[in-house]
Amino acid sequence: MTPFRARHGLTGLCALAIAAFAAMAFGASPAAAKPARIVSLNMCTDELVLRLAPPEHIASITWLSRDPRNANMAEAARAIPVNHGLVEQVLASRPDLVIAGAYTTRATVALLKRVGMPVREFGVPRNIAEMRAQIAEMAALLGEEERGAALVSDIDARLAVLAAKRPTERRRAIVLRPNGFTVGRGSLVDEILTLAGLDNIAAGLGIDSYGQIALETVALGGAQMLILNDTPGGQPSLAHEVLHHPLIERLRERLKLVALPSRLWTCAGPSVLDAIELLARAAEEDR
Known part of the structure; x- marks a missing residue:
């Protein structure tokens, strides 16, 4: 056998x-x-x-x-x-x-x-360009090239609006996900932060793609925004306990906490633009 x-x-x-x-x-x-x-x-x-x-x-x-x-x-x-x-x-x-x-x-x-x-x-696309290419590839596979082109065109139009509004001053931000993971260079999430007008601290720390980060680093890293992976109504789990650590609550006193629904950035598609827009609004409010 x-x-x-x-x-x-x-x-x-x-x-x-x-x-x-x-x-x-x-x-x-x-x-x-x-x-x-x-x-x-x-x-x-x-x-x-x-x-x-x-x-x-x-x-x-x-x-x-x-x-x-x-x-x-x-x-x-x-x-x-x-x-x-x-x-x-x-x-x-x-x-x-x-x-x-x-x-x-x-x-x-x-x-x-x-x-x-x-x-x-x-x-898994690592950036917006790969996301566009994947949508086009899927559309061709399904024989729905026109629908695919329309979807990509809408994404590009929304990106253009965001680029026109993007401030020159970037807020320092870090992502915290279950089990203490963050997102660094070479990832779609890193580009999401950049397009939202944010400076990803994890990328500056030399973290590539996904990696774990200590809460002490989160607390002392000089972040102005802490982005938490959020699943509204999700089941309690040990992996998510770090997101509810007392230190995170204390950080509310000096930086802006943003809960970003995981569904908006788990898959590469039009919902990624919703994530970028949400973060851009949060950065503008904090500014």
Whole structure:
């Protein structure tokens, strides 16, 4: 038994059965210019699919996208069937396109590829330019280039308005996420802060992408704004305890605390502009 089969409990007969089922599913309908039965296995790809594809062409999205605390398209998602990232659910949907994230549902993606299903994986954009490119790539994949172009055009228009209002004086800011993580250079969040007219302290400390930071550093780093990752109505967890530490409350006396809903900057899409606008308003009020 191969390591893959051993890990997933698949016998040769089971793998052949899945392959046969996949062949029947794809043989059931002729190839079309636009995919007519799309399955998404990642919350961030869900959002782009929901924004770009007609609802009748979406066979299923992840169950996560129906949660308004974490997803930006929860209302639209309620009208679409959901999956939990299982191979059986994907096969039952009889998709002609499966879209996945580069770091999620790895076992499912590997098996779907093994049996010949058309799977397209999308990575995590590190900046606005990559975000634009990903939207265009998704739109082309779905045969919805006009919708994609309109979405990118709206993003560019909002960025232009923000650039025209951006002050020359930057407020010093730092992001604090669950488990004491912050965001430094080479990340989309770092660019979000820059476009909002803020100076990211973590980038100046040499932190690349994501890294942990001590609360003492937060307290003594000279920040004027502390941006907290916020999930309204979320379940209590040890990871989030650091965001409610007494020291954070004391910091309110000398710097501005901004709660930024996690759904606005978890996925790279139009909601990122909402995050930038929220931070820009907070910086202007503090100024």
